[in-house]
Amino acid sequence: MSDLLDVPVTTLQGATTTLRELTGGKPALVVNVASKCGLTPQYAALEALHEEFGPRGFTVVGVPCNQFMGQEPGTAEEIEEFCSATYGVTFPMTEKVDVNGEGAHPLFQQLTAAPDMDGKSGDVSWNFEKWVVSGQGDVVARFRPMTTPDAPEVRAAIESVLPG
Helix, strand or coil: CHHHHHCEEEECCCCEEEHHHHHCCCCEEEEEECCCCCCCCHHHHHHHHHHHHHHHCCEEEEEECCCCCCCCCCCHHHHHHHHHHHHCCCCCEECCCCCCCCCCCHHHHHHCCCCCCCCCCCCCCCCCCEEEECCCCCEEEEECCCCCCCCHHHHHHHHHHCCC
8 A cells, every 4th residue: 555655645735746745644543523513522642653663764644534423514714723732743634535436535545445453444433533644654553533642553553653
């Protein structure tokens, strides 16, 4: 899946880029996010991971999605303001996209092919599903929404792709 890093994405600010450019070619945790979900407080743990592992060449990438009960209804500006003001989010975020179905963003067409810890691949089940992606663009782990960003297994997967 080395071309995963070259999938075009658009930032929350409207700039066209790629996952490689967004992450600086570094390992990342890609997460589909939403502002009005019961799991939204996971933003705090995502930001903490970004701050803790960032100096070691890691980033979190948030990808807003409104496919799950309309839990991300805001505009790009509203999403950015909410994340910044409420959770102090500093990690990069993309525009709002679809993660499932015929209109699924190409990034998620590739990410959903990766199996989770139970060996199941396929559609994103809900907001805050997470993928650990190496600096080479390999999906090394997939975690379902109820697995918190600071869970030992998520931290271990992140450590496994960090240099040194």
